[in-house]
Amino acid sequence: MKTSSRPSLPAALPVTVLLAAALALTSCTAPGGPGGNTTGTTPAPGSGTDGTGGAGPGGAEGQDGEPAPSALELALAGPSMETEEAAAEAVAQMDAAEQAGQVLVGQLGAADTDPASIRELNLGGVIVMGDAVPEAADGTDDVDALTARLDQTQQALSAGRDWSGIVSVDQEGGLVARVQEPLTEWPTPMSYGAADAGLRDAQDEDGDEALQLAAEGHRLMAADLAELGFTVDFAPSVDVTIGADDPAIGARSFSSDPERVAELGRAATRGLLNAGVLPAPKHFPGHGSVTADSHVTAPVQAASRAELQERDWLPFQALLAGEPTAGTEPLYTPMVMMGHIVVPELEPEVPASVSGPAYEALRELALPAGPADEGAAGGGTYNGVVVTDALNMGALVERYGADEAPVKALAAGADLLLMPSDLTGARDGIVAAVDSGEVPADRLTEAAERVVTLLMWRDQLAEALGQANQEEKAAAGVVPGSGTGGTEPAATSREVSAAAITVVEGECSAPLVGDSVQVAGGTARDRARFTAAAEDAGLGVGSGPVITLLGGAREPGRGDVVVALDAPFGLASSSVPDGGALVALYGRSPGAFEALVDVLTGEAEAPGALPVEVGEWPAGTGC
Template sequence: MNGRAIAGGRRRAAGLVALVTATMLPVAACSLAGSAPQAHSSAQAPAGSDENARPQEGAAGGQTAADETPSRLPSAAQLSAARADVAKLSTRRLAAQLVVPRQSGSASAAATALQQQGYGGYAVFRDNLPAGSAAVPAAKAANQGFTRAVEASGRTWPAFISIDQEGGPVTRLDAPLTMFPAAMALGAADDQGLARTVGAASGAELRGLGYTVVLAPDVDVTIGAQDPTIGVRSPSSDPQRVARVGAGLTAGYLDAGIVPTLKHFPGHGSVTADTHVGTVVQPASLAALRQRDLVPFAQLKGAPAIMTAHIVVPALDRDRPATVSHKVLTGLLREELRFGGLIVTDALEMAAVSGRFGAGKAAVEAVRAGADVLLMPADPAAAVDALVAAVDDGTLTRARLEESATRMVATLRAGVHAAPEPSAPGSHQQVAKQLAAASITQISGQCGGKLVGSGISISGGSEVDRAALTRAAQAAGLRTGSGTTVALRGGSTYRAAENAGEAGGGRLTADIVVALDAPYALANDRARVAKLATFGRTPATFAGLVDVLLGRQAAAGTLPVAVGDHAIGSGCGREQ
C-alpha cells in the first residue's frame, strides 16, 4: 500500500468517528460494517520491518481518529433528576448505592441482598453460573432477579449489572455466545468501523441477557513482552491504534444499550508487575505517560465510564495507588483531562489496595480521591459501614456521596436501553468471521498465495487448539494428519493472578508457525514457509486461519506490536 492509500484510509476512519460523534445513531439506523480488505491477486513478499513498515504514530502528531469521542454522557436534565432521586436516600443507602460487590452465593440470595442492603449492583463472574450452555438462561434469570430487586427497593434506575467480557482470555461467558478474540486482534485489523461492529455485536448479546455494564474496552498501551498483566488485552503498542479501537468499541457498546468502561487509568500496559498480587510502581515520567499511556484516555474523555488502575505513579503521587490518589483521579483525570463521566475502581479486593488499606478504608480513600463506583470491595458490608462512619466523623460529606451517586444513576439511565436485534446468543458469527479475516497477520513468506499442500500435520498449542484447527481444516476439505507441518504457539501474556495461562514454550520449527495469542515469540521461531499471528483462538479465528493457509483469503492484518525486527505495521496486510 502506498502512502496515499494509507492516508486515505486514515481519513475515512476520522470521518467515521466525526459522524458517530455528531449523530450517535442506533445500530439499525446506520451501517456498522467495517470493510474487510480484499485478498491479494498474486503472491508477493510481505512488507519489511524497517523502511517499508508503517511508522508508529505518536501522541503529538499524525492521525488521531478518536479526537472526538462518541459520547452518551447524561444530559443536564438527567443529572438534575438523578440528584433529586439520590437526595431521598438515607446515608446508609446512599453509601451502599456506590458499592458493587462480586456476586456471591445463589442468584436468589444475591438478589435478596441487593434489595435489603441497597448495593448498586453486582460484578458477575463465570463461577456464578452453571457449566456449559445452561449458563445463558441462568444469567438471564439472575439478571432479571437483580433488576426486580432494585425496583423492589424503591429505586427507579437500572442496576449496575457488570461483566468482564473483553474477548480472548478475559471472557466470562463463552459459547453459545459469539466468541471474539482479545482486543489485539482489533489492533491488527486497525479498522475503527469494524471495532464498532464488534462492540455492537458483543454488547447486544450481553444486553439481551440483562447486563447493563461491560467492563471493557481495555485501552491500555502495551509495551510488549515485558507487560505481564495486560498482554493481548491491549489493542497495540501504538497509542493511536489503541485510541481508534477504543473509540470504535465504545460506540458499538453504546449502540447496543450497554455502558462501556474504559480501563485501566492512567495505563497498566507499561508496568512489569501484577496489581492482583501486590504494589506495582509505574516509573515513567509524566512526559512519557502523556506520549503513550494517557493518549487513549485523553482522546476518549467523552466515554461514559473509566476504570482505575491500582498502580503507584510517582510522577504524580509518590505513595498512593492511582485508585486512592486525589492527584491522579481528581487532579489528572477530572481537572486536567476534563473527564466528566463515571470513575469506577478496579476490583478493591486486589492485593495492591486491600492488602494495604483493608476493605473499609480502601472504600473511603477511593471516594476521597474522586472515584464514584466501588467495585468488588473485599468486604462490601465493611465498605458501606466505613463510608457511613466517614460521613459521621466529617472525613467525607454526604454531598460528596450524593455527587457520585448522581453521576452513577444518571450514567445508567443515559446509557442503558433495550438491546437491538439480533441479540440472541451466538447471533453474530458473521461479525466474528469478519474480524478474523481482517486481523490474521503474516510476517514472513509469500503473501496471498496458497501456503499448504493437500494436507497438514498439526503440532504445538494445547489439545483443544489442535482439535479446533483440525475441525476447521476438515470442514474446508483440508486433510489432517500428514503434509505441510503447522506448529501452533499457544499461551498468552495475560498472567493475572486469576488466570495463569499457558507457557509459551521454546523455539518452534515447522513449515508454518502460528502464534495464537501474543506474537512476540515468533521472532525466534523458524518457519520454512510462513509465520502467522491470529491474536485469538475462537472458532472463527481457526476458520479464517485455514482460509489463509489455502490461499482463499490473504492475511489482511498488520502487526499492532513489534515482533523482533518486525515493526508495528509490518505484514502482508500493509500492501492491501
C-alpha cells in the same frame, strides 16, 4: 521470504424519566453527572452548541429548516440536565447508608449479593465473574439459567427505584470473556489493531474500515450481553502496550501506537453504547506500559507526566474530551476505570485508585490543550463516573484492609467501588468515615448522584434504542448501512480474524501447506477447532507439515508453521525451516481457525500487520 437486545429495565420506570433525553434539545450537559457545566463538553447534535444551529439528522424539522435530532441521537449525546436533576432529587432522599450502598458493586455469588441483601444494602450493582455462570449439561454456558438469575438480580437492584441497577461483566474478547459458548466468541482486541495496521499499510488510508469493524464487532458483542440482561461491560482496554515486557495486558491492547489505540478505543466504546450497554474504558493511568501485574502487586509507573500524556493518557484524553474525529459525531464516554498503578509523578507509593492527584489528573484530561472556545468540546473537566478496578486485587490487599480500601478510594475521588472484599463492611466503613468527617458527606453524595445519573441515562438510551426504527438507527450511526438490518455476530467475528491474520515471516501469495497437515501445541480445544476448520475446508489432518499452535502469549514453538493464538510475542523465539512460516492469529475462536486454514491453503492472503513490535520485527510487519 518477505519483510514485512433486550436490556433489563425496572418495571415502573416513569415516562418523564424515559423521555428526558427527548426533552433536552437545548440542555445537554457535560459528560456524566451533577455539578458539571450546563453548556456541556459534548453537545448533542442539534443542541445549538455544536455549530449546527439546532440542525441534525432525523426527526422533525429544526432551525434553518433542517431535521431535528431524533430521540436516539439525543440519548446517545449523554445525560440531560433534567436527568441530573432527577438523580440529585433521588439521592437527596437517601440516608448515608443508602448512598454508600448505591456506589458499591459486589461479585455475584459472593456474600451479600442474594436478592434480600441487595435490597437491604441498596446495592448499586453486581459483576458476574466466570464462577457465577451456570454450566449446561453439554459443558457450554447455560445462558437460560444465567438470564433467569440476572433477571432476579435486576429485580432486587431495581426494587423501589425509578432506575435499573448495574449488572456488569468483563467481556473484552479473547481470553477475557466471562460468558462463553453458546454466545458468539470474539478474538482478542489486538485483532482490531492488526486489521487496522494492515489496512493502513496496504491502502495508505486512515483505517476507517478497521474502525467500522471495531465499532460493529463491539456492538454485536454487547447486543448478546444485553439480551442476557447485562447493562455494563468493563471494556474496552485502552492501555497502550509496550509489547513483550507487558505482563498483564498484551493482546487485550489494540496496539502499541497511542493514536491507533485512541481511535480504536473510541470505536469500541461507541459500539458498546450502540447496543445500550455502558462501557468503561480502562485502566487509567495506563496498565500496558508497566512490567508488573496489579492482580498480584502494585505496579510502579516511573514515566514522567509529559511521557504519560504522550503515550498512556492519549487514548483517555481522546475519549474524555469527546471530540469528534473524521466522519464521526462527538462521543459521550459515561464511565472510566481507574487502575491500581503507582505513579510517583502524581503521588509516591500510592496506587492511583486511592490517590486524589490521580483522579484529578484523569478528570482534567477533558480540558482543552489551549483556551477553551465557548461551547466547544473539552470545555470543562470530565464529570462522568470513575469506577475503581476490583478492590480485592493484590495491589490493594497488600497495602490496605478490606474495609479501608473502599473508604480511601471514595475519599480520593472514586464514584463507583468495584468488588470490595466485604460489601457490608465497605458500606459500614463508608458510613463511619462520613460520620467522623474522614470522608465529607458531599463527596459521598456527589458519587451517588453521578452513579444514579448514569443509570437513569442508560435506561433512557435503552428505551430510545428499543423504540427507534432501522432508519433512525442508521442515521444515528448505531447500525451500519441504510437500515437494512443487523449483522450476523459469528460472521463478523470471523471477518475480524480474517482481516487481522498476519504472516510475520513466510510466503504471502502462495499456499503454506499441501493437502494434509499435522497439528501440535495449544490446548485440546484449540487442536479440535483447527481440525474441524481444516476438514471443513478439505484439508487433511494427520500427516504432512506440522502446524504448531502457541497457547501462551510468550510461548515459543517449532514446526513448519508456527501460529501465535494470543499475543504474538512468542514468535520472536520460535523457529521454522526454510520455506516455513510464522503467523499471528490473535484469537482462538472457530472463525479465527477458519481464517487460518484459508491462509494456509492459499484460499486467502493474510492482510493484517503487527500492531506491536515482536522481536526483530517492527510494528507494521506483514504482507
